[in-house]
Amino acid sequence: MKEGPDIAQIGALIGDPARANMLAALTGGRALTATELAGVGGITVQTASTHLAKLEVGGLLTQRKQGRHRYFTLADEAVARLIESMMGFAAGRGHLRHRPGPKEPALRKARICYDHLAGDYGVRMLDSLIASGSIEAVGEGLALTEKGESDLKCIGIDVGDLGSSRRPLCRSCLDWSERRAHLAGSLGKALLLSFLDKGWARRTAESRSILFSPEGDRQFLRLFPIDA
Amino acid sequence: MKEGPDIAQIGALIGDPARANMLAALTGGRALTATELAGVGGITVQTASTHLAKLEVGGLLTQRKQGRHRYFTLADEAVARLIESMMGFAAGRGHLRHRPGPKEPALRKARICYDHLAGDYGVRMLDSLIASGSIEAVGEGLALTEKGESDLKCIGIDVGDLGSSRRPLCRSCLDWSERRAHLAGSLGKALLLSFLDKGWARRTAESRSILFSPEGDRQFLRLFPIDA
DNA sequence: TTCATAGTTCGATCGTAACCGAAGCATCGC
DNA sequence: GCGATGCTTCGGTTACGATCGAACTATGAA
Structure with missing residues (x-):
């Protein structure tokens, strides 16, 4: 037991619906603000803020201040690949939110x-x-x-x-x-x-x-x- | 929002430490019994049983009855690839359980x-x-x-x-x-x-x-x- | 039959984390 | 300076799920 890297941490990070939605939205490559991400997550800005902070310390996101906005992007291409591969996997299992x-x-x-x-x-x-x-x-x-x-x-x-x-x-x-x-x-x-x-x-x-x-x-x- | 497949479900499945440990152990390809998996997860058999049931309905595991044992394996190679890719990702981020x-x-x-x-x-x-x-x-x-x-x-x-x-x-x-x-x-x-x-x-x-x-x-x- | 082992189901407890309202900073436009 | 906007932090509530003890089912051995 306890062999290898810790999958559970990143699994848990992606495992929350609001966070997953935000990550999926960021797969678009475009940088989004906290308020926009709160929208796609279906939550208030306060909640989104704590989520985003968690994703950032988890190494999945980076933020960039610009004026009074904070633009969030995926940390790098590896994150994007991970998300897309999980989407492919989920799609193959029929884990679809809507009917296919x-x-x-x-x-x-x-x-x-x-x-x-x-x-x-x-x-x-x-x-x-x-x-x-x-x-x-x-x-x-x-x-x-x-x-x-x-x-x-x-x-x-x-x-x-x-x-x-x-x-x-x-x-x-x-x-x-x-x-x-x-x-x-x-x-x-x-x-x-x-x-x-x-x-x-x-x-x-x-x-x-x-x-x-x-x-x-x-x-x-x-x-x-x-x-x- | 709500575009594409549901990542959060499988993320949450992998996101629990006990389940992640069990999945990692099953990456070994060998079929393991519920009691063995409870061991690697560091939990009691009762808890392991509910975890395993969740993983099965989630499509990550399959079980095979044999005598009074139940052998669990990863559902298919795609699951194994997903787990290994997440391990690779986690290792790259320094999400290591122990020091490297x-x-x-x-x-x-x-x-x-x-x-x-x-x-x-x-x-x-x-x-x-x-x-x-x-x-x-x-x-x-x-x-x-x-x-x-x-x-x-x-x-x-x-x-x-x-x-x-x-x-x-x-x-x-x-x-x-x-x-x-x-x-x-x-x-x-x-x-x-x-x-x-x-x-x-x-x-x-x-x-x-x-x-x-x-x-x-x-x-x-x-x-x-x-x-x- | 009886006992032992393997596993599931039930019930209850407990912790944690998601959530939001309100308040606090920071930045922009005026 | 002032108010408005974008976001974070704090506090308290709530809900969900992980956990285990105990009871129950199923298979095997004696």
Whole structure:
């Protein structure tokens, strides 16, 4: 007994409904204020404040003061991965809050997963990149090919700029709604940013869903075809 | 708010220290009785019984009656992966129950992670397989090479027998003690089984550690050299 | 049959943590 | 300076769940 690290602490941190809701909301990657988080948690600001303090000392959150606001974000990408993996697990068990039907169509179509694109469009993008030979899937891992590197340069992404950090270029991330892999890592982030830059899509204020403009939709589907 | 699957339920299930200890013990892959689990949880049988019932309806455990015993196991491999990933996360945050020193040397040297080898020896094995060109690491994924397939046949493992199931052949699993990857998947399982078959190592009754015999130790180190 | 072991269920106790109202700081706009 | 807004801290209430003793069921052994 008492072998290894203490799972119970973080389990308990995530185990409270209000905290879980706040964490899930922060998976959107956007920094949120304490009042906003109180809203998604369905509790008053006082209670939210104590929750947030606990999450912070637990190492799941970081806060940043700015004026009279305090912006909270997930501490790092590892937290985001943990939350998403728990969501995937819970979805697989049928631990759904609502019935699994297409309750939030926009959320299933395209949403943000920490900093990259998830949902139907995220899965489609990775599928297409693999089909075109830009990305190679080996086991559970992903690797960018030379063809992929030149293809990406055509749409304005210089992979050389991304490789510097310790963060892996390509990472596969499992989607709870699709139960399929989509592209994470610094490349996944860069791609989403380029879509936003080009005005193809924009983030919504309160939800994690990503809305594509009609034109952006056309461009995206053209760029990442599915040849079924 | 209230988007996606319910994380809080499983978080709360893992969030109780007694339950977390039981789950961690079951990560050893071995089926344990309610009384044994009460022991590792540090609680009485009555309390353990209610905990186990909760874990079962939560979908984390399954039980199997055999005589007057009830053997509990993790519901499936996904649960094991979730627990190990949480351990890895917790270890990275310094959420350690004891100080990180070599508290359980045997456990750090070689232990079982659901059904494959973890710890120092697990990491060494994968490193060696990669160095010898038997396994190729691509991004975060692992793939068996042709050389690896023939090499494995020499030690009595026919990869053809393993590929049938839906479970991936090679999977990388992050180790909480070493913080490095080791080999999971059906190949990782097959390798560990062959070690046990050959009498090189044996599982211990109460702990998750794996004990190598002096001869088995020699063979293992010869088979998986590290050329630093 | 009787006894022993393994496990569950019941009932009651107890602690802890979630929760909110109210008060206290801090920052912004005026 | 003043009031308004955002957030934290304090105090007290409340509710839930972990815990165990005791009683009950089931299997096995003698």
